[in-house]
Amino acid sequence: AQSVSQHNHHVILSEAASLELGCNYSYGGTVNLFWYVQYPGQHLQLLLKYFSGDPLVKGIKGFEAEFIKSKFSFNLRKPSVQWSDTAEYFCAVTSGYNKLIFGAGTRLAVHP
Amino acid sequence: NAGVTQTPKFQVLKTGQSMTLQCAQDMNHEYMSWYRQDPGMGLRLIHYSVGAGITDQGEVPNGYNVSRSTTEDFPLRLLSAAPSQTSVYFCASSPSGSLVSTEAFFGQGTRLTVV
Numbered sequence: 001a002q003s004v005s006q007h008n009h010h011v012i013l014s015e016a017a018s019l020e021l022g023c024n025y026s027y028g029g030t031v032n033l034f035w036y037v038q039y040p041g042q043h044l045q046l047l048l049k050y051f052s053g054d055p056l057v058k059g060i061k062g063f064e065a066e067f068i069k070s071k072f073s074f075n076l077r078k079p080s081v082q083w084s085d086t087a088e089y090f091c092a093v094t095s096g097y098n099k100l101i102f103g104a105g106t107r108l109a110v111h112p
Numbered sequence: 113n114a115g116v117t118q119t120p121k122f123q124v125l126k127t128g129q130s131m132t133l134q135c136a137q138d139m140n141h142e143y144m145s146w147y148r149q150d151p152g153m154g155l156r157l158i159h160y161s162v163g164a165g166i167t168d169q170g171e172v173p174n175g176y177n178v179s180r181s182t183t184e185d186f187p188l189r190l191l192s193a194a195p196s197q198t199s200v201y202f203c204a205s206s207p208s209g210s211l212v213s214t215e216a217f218f219g220q221g222t223r224l225t226v227v
Contacts, residue, residue, distance in 0.1 A: 001171075004154075006154075009152065032211065032213060034215065034216075036218075042220075043202065043218045043219060043220045043221055044155075044202065044204075044218040045218075046215050046216075049215055051213045052213075090154055090155065092155075094211045097210035097211060098143075098160060098162060098168070098210055098211060099157055099160065099170065099211070100145070100157070100204075100211055100216055101157070101171075102147075102154040102155040102156070103154050104152055104153055104154040105152075105154045
């Protein structure tokens with residue numbers, strides 16, 4: 001079965017620091033990859049997605065992610081975080097045609 | 113356009129009680145699904161549906177039933193609530209009957225406590 005691993009469960013950064021959150025998945029076939037964000041008390045919102053083409057994907061709010069097929073990875077990056085980026089971030093991968101499998105999530109706290 | 117609507121937002125149940133969590137979408141999406149979110153475990157798929165009349169199990173289906181009689185609605189039934197079902201439940205929908213090259217849209221969640 002498909003699985004998704006997020007390496008960091010909790011990350012604490014100061015404003016303006018750079019961010020990289022790791023995500024690895026287990027499936028070797030064609031995948032669709034996503035990063036979702038959940039702000040405190042809110043539902044999940046799509047941050048960015050990769051279906052095909054350019055492996056460097058740009059999303060909302062200055063986030064980007066790079067798909068590296070050989071490493072089964074889809075890491076999320078942001079050059080300079082803001083206090084408003086405090087949230088929980090979830091990596092997700094399609095498993096077959098009908099299932100979207102999530103990682104355990106990474107809680108990011110950004111201090112002013 | 114309301115998107116994905118879940119009711120109720122909060123619910124407290126006693127062990128052994130049954131209840132139905134409602135999910136409705138007004139985007140004419142074929143695919144709908146239910147997840148539960150627990151600390152440190154991310155979101156786990158309970159059940160999903162690729163269209164009206166078609167449902168299937170996800171990762172953690174035990175203790176839950178679903179049906180899909182219309183495109184718009186996908187209720188989740190807890191047959192006999194247990195404390196282990198205390199969680200936040202999210203409903204999601206997606207435009208096509210498969211998840212290939214489409215994204216999922218999430219509801220606001222239902223926070224369920226079983227005492």
